Amino acid sequence: MIANDAVNAEYRHLVVRCGDVAAAGAPGQFFQLLCPQPADEQPFLRRPMSIYGADAERRQIEFLYKVTGAGTRGLETLRAGDVIDIMGPLGVGFSLRADWRHIVAVGRGAGLATLAPLAEAARQRGIGVTAILSARRPELVVSADLFRSRGAEVVIVTDSQSTSGPAHVERVLRGLIAQGRCDAFFTCGSSRLMRVQQQLAREFGLAGQVAMEQQMACGLGLCFCCVRDFNVDGAITHRRVCWEGPVFDLMEALP
Amino acid sequence: MSQLTSVDLSVRIGGLMLSNPVMPASGTFAEGLDRVIDFNRLGALVTKTITRELRDGNPLPRVVERPGSLINAIGIPSKGVEHFITETLPCYAAYRSPLVVSISAPTAEGFASLAAEMSVPGVAAIEANISCPNIEEDGKAFAMRAEPTAKVTAELRKATKLPLWVKLTPNTGEMPEVARAAEAAGADAVVVANTILSMAIDLKTFKPCLGNIMGGLSGPAIKPIILRHVFQCAKAIGIPVIACGGISTADDAVEYMLAGASAVQVGTATFIQPAAMIAIIEGLEAFCVRREIPRVTELTGGVLIEEADEADLAWLNPAT
Numbered sequence: 405m406i407a408n409d410a411v412n413a414e415y416r417h418l419v420v421r422c423g424d425v426a427a428a429g430a431p432g433q434f435f436q437l438l439c440p441q442p443a444d445e446q447p448f449l450r451r452p453m454s455i456y457g458a459d460a461e462r463r464q465i466e467f468l469y470k471v472t473g474a475g476t477r478g479l480e481t482l483r484a485g486d487v488i489d490i491m492g493p494l495g496v497g498f499s500l501r502a503d504w505r506h507i508v509a510v511g512r513g514a515g516l517a518t519l520a521p522l523a524e525a526a527r528q529r530g531i532g533v534t535a536i537l538s539a540r541r542p543e544l545v546v547s548a549d550l551f552r553s554r555g556a557e558v559v560i561v562t563d564s565q566s567t568s569g570p571a572h573v574e575r576v577l578r579g580l581i582a583q584g585r586c587d588a589f590f591t592c593g594s595s596r597l598m599r600v601q602q603q604l605a606r607e608f609g610l611a612g613q614v615a616m617e618q619q620m621a622c623g624l625g626l627c628f629c630c631v632r633d634f635n636v637d638g639a640i641t642h643r644r645v646c647w648e649g650p651v652f653d654l655m656e657a658l659p
Numbered sequence: 660m661s662q663l664t665s666v667d668l669s670v671r672i673g674g675l676m677l678s679n680p681v682m683p684a685s686g687t688f689a690e691g692l693d694r695v696i697d698f699n700r701l702g703a704l705v706t707k708t709i710t711r712e713l714r715d716g717n718p719l720p721r722v723v724e725r726p727g728s729l730i731n732a733i734g735i736p737s738k739g740v741e742h743f744i745t746e747t748l749p750c751y752a753a754y755r756s757p758l759v760v761s762i763s764a765p766t767a768e769g770f771a772s773l774a775a776e777m778s779v780p781g782v783a784a785i786e787a788n789i790s791c792p793n794i795e796e797d798g799k800a801f802a803m804r805a806e807p808t809a810k811v812t813a814e815l816r817k818a819t820k821l822p823l824w825v826k827l828t829p830n831t832g833e834m835p836e837v838a839r840a841a842e843a844a845g846a847d848a849v850v851v852a853n854t855i856l857s858m859a860i861d862l863k864t865f866k867p868c869l870g871n872i873m874g875g876l877s878g879p880a881i882k883p884i885i886l887r888h889v890f891q892c893a894k895a896i897g898i899p900v901i902a903c904g905g906i907s908t909a910d911d912a913v914e915y916m917l918a919g920a921s922a923v924q925v926g927t928a929t930f931i932q933p934a935a936m937i938a939i940i941e942g943l944e945a946f947c948v949r950r951e952i953p954r955v956t957e958l959t960g961g962v963l964i965e966e967a968d969e970a971d972l973a974w975l976n977p978a979t
Binding site: 642 | 686687688689691692694695707715716719720721722724725726727728729731733736878929930931933
């Protein structure tokens with residue numbers, strides 16, 4: 405553990421030093437964290453957490469988490485110098501096509517953390533990024549500075565400013581498409597916003613990827629607890645979020 | 660200091676020689692685990708339960724955690740026989756460890772025909788899951804009583820020449836009778852046991868925590884209960900007992916073997932530590948070295964019970 409600090413009223417930023425395999429984690433992949441036991445609670449399973457940042461050179465991995473249950477209350481007790489058991493990188497992450505010039509990332513909630521490492525991956529490939537970050541209030545937005553530091557354009561939409569609704573986000577997205585600045589959608593954390601992107605992707609023939617969330621147990625495709633429904637060529641198919649995902653084709657995802 | 664340098668970890672389970680007594684529990688093991696551990700080090704490989712019909716599994720949520728335990732109601736999602744033969748089976752061809760295929764069916768005849776179809780090269784033994792609490796109404800399963808256990812085991816015995824393991828349920832008050840019925844009908848070993856039928860309710864919503872309402876309890880919390888079942892079954896029958904219930908360390912495995920188990924299955928522990936089975940194999944060997952036990956089989960049934968220690972169970976039957 406290198407750091408475990410609050411970044412705003414809801415989210416904390418966890419930085420750990422790790423081995424080469426872990427530090428090679430790719431955007432959209434996740435780790436299974438064995439959380440320490442907080443007072444009076446006994447989390448039993450590991451907790452899945454998407455990668456917020458991975459630095460192969462410094463052998464570091466970063467997570468962004470919100471304290472919501474027994475596991476994250478345990479994580480909150482960790483201090484620099486403590487040791488935490490993490491397993492990963494796991495799952496299928498985002499992929500970037502070499503011929504894309506500009507992509508759009510649309511996230512809300514924990515999805516803001518999941519999408520964040522795309523900024524660096526896109527920058528390295530010379531792909532421009534517009535990040536549409538949604539939250540209840542402006543001060544609860546995370547990842548905005550990270551996106552900006554990698555050269556991304558950031559659009560913040562919030563409930564308190566009445567800019568986070570699907571209709572407004574759709575207008576923003578149509579504007580980007582009209583400017584030729586949306587070769588693909590990347591999204592996580594809002595099924596309402598996912599639906600908007602699915603409609604636009606269909607209308608304009610655009611590609612897209614979505615990182616899905618689901619309660620997990622093993623994280624290795626063994627237990628089939630994290631299945632979700634997907635629309636694969638018109639048939640409803642179960643897929644394991646931990647194993648076939650967590651990143652899926654946008655058009656196959658169901659809310 | 661122990662003089663012993665090597666320990667014979669091999670065990671014979673119902674016609675099958677295993678390099679060591681540690682294997683996965685059905686439902687907690689799949690091809691993907693080979694990215695974490697070397698399958699050749701396991702005593703055996705055990706598949707998720709296969710059914711003839713295509714099954715989606717239960718509604719979500721499918722698991723809920725409790726202190727030291729997990730309740731699951733996955734509901735045996737299955738892609739059927741053909742998918743297993745053509746897609747899953749070839750994945751295991753590369754490993755030396757024998758492959759045990761777990762099967763389930765709604766009827767004794769269904770079990771038998773499925774066992775016959777699964778008796779193909781590459782399959783070393785059949786484990787009949789006659790005890791899943793999640794797929795029969797209110798947890799009813801063949802292994803709840805001796806008579807249906809005898810019937811389904813006899814049908815299975817006629818259908819396959821492969822070693823036949825029968826997985827029992829702890830949700831019966833008649834486990835020794837059920838085990839005896841399985842043995843008499845031709846089972847080569849029994850697996851003791853499946854999960855304990857259980858339930859959890861969310862105090863925020865007043866709703867059951869599981870989509871299936873009830874589920875099966877597993878994990879370290881159930882170990883003392885299943886240990887008692889293993890002890891009782893091992894005394895009741897002559898065929899090997901394979902213990903399964905909350906094993907997460909080598910000490911747990913030793914305890915089960917002392918109670919009468921010939922081998923152990925590790926399930927829920929793999930979800931927390933995916934290399935748990937390897938650590939258990941290494942720990943078993945270290946234990947035997949430390950205690951100067953040359954063959955792991957010597958642990959089986961090694962619990963020392965002095966005559967004066969015999970439990971007085973007269974109070975259980977006050978009428979007699």
